[in-house]
Amino acid sequence: MxxxxxxxxxxxxxxxxxxxxxxxxxxxxxxxxxxxxxxxxxxxxxxxxxxxxxxxxxxxxxxxxxxxxxxxxxxxxxIAYVWDLKQVLNQIHRKSKKINLAVNENDVTAIEIMYFYYKACIQLYTLDDNTITLSSLNIKAAELDRQIASLNLTISTDNFERKSLSAY
Structure with a gap:
C-alpha cells in the first residue's frame, strides 16, 4: 500500500x-x-x-x-483509502512487538515497516483529528529517523510492502 x-x-x-x-x-x-x-x-x-x-x-x-x-x-x-489504511495499520500493530525487536537489531525490513507505520499513523490521526496521541507518535517517528540516519539508510514509505509483514 x-x-x-x-x-x-x-x-x-x-x-x-x-x-x-x-x-x-x-x-x-x-x-x-x-x-x-x-x-x-x-x-x-x-x-x-x-x-x-x-x-x-x-x-x-x-x-x-x-x-x-x-x-x-x-x-x-x-473513505475506502482510509479504511484500507486502517486495516494495514492494524496488521502492523498486531505484529509490532516482533517488528520492534527486529528494529532494535537494525533489521532494514522492520525499519521500513515501522517507518511506513509512523507516517501512515500521522496521516490517519491528522485526517481523523486525533491530535492527542500525535505528539508521542512524532517522538517515536523522530527516534526512528535518527536510527535510519545513523545507519545511513534511505527509507521511504514507498519501500513498504504488505507481504513483508509475513516475516514477523
Whole structure:
C-alpha cells in the first residue's frame, strides 16, 4: 500500500455523508423489516425483541453489502483509502512487538515497516483529528529517523510492502 495525499476537507465531508446515510438507512430498513415481519407473524402475545433484533441484523447486512458494492465509486475513494489504511495499520500493530525487536537489531525490513507505520499513523490521526496521541507518535517517528540516519539508510514509505509483514 502506498500513502496518498488525501484532502482532509473532502474526506470528512464524504465520510459524514456516508455515516448519515448509513444511520438513516439502518433506522428505516430495520424498522421496516421488523414491522413487516411482526405484521405477518404477530400472534399478539409474544415479545418482538428477536424480530426487532433480526431486523437490525438484516438491515446491517444490506447496508454493508451496499458499501462493499460501491467501495470503488469515486465518491468513496477517500473513505475506502482510509479504511484500507486502517486495516494495514492494524496488521502492523498486531505484529509490532516482533517488528520492534527486529528494529532494535537494525533489521532494514522492520525499519521500513515501522517507518511506513509512523507516517501512515500521522496521516490517519491528522485526517481523523486525533491530535492527542500525535505528539508521542512524532517522538517515536523522530527516534526512528535518527536510527535510519545513523545507519545511513534511505527509507521511504514507498519501500513498504504488505507481504513483508509475513516475516514477523
Amino acid at each position: 502506498k500513502l496518498e495525499n488525501i484532502d482532509k476537507t473532502r474526506y470528512r465531508k464524504h465520510l459524514n455523508k456516508v455515516i448519515l446515510a448509513c444511520i438513516v438507512g439502518l433506522i428505516v430498513l430495520s424498522l421496516s423489516i421488523s414491522t413487516l415481519v411482526i405484521y405477518l407473524v404477530n400472534d399478539g402475545e409474544s415479545s418482538h425483541f428477536w424480530i426487532n433484533f433480526a431486523g437490525v441484523v438484516i438491515a446491517s447486512i444490506i447496508i454493508g453489502s451496499i458499501l462493499a458494492k460501491y467501495k470503488q465509486h469515486p465518491f468513496m475513494y477517500e
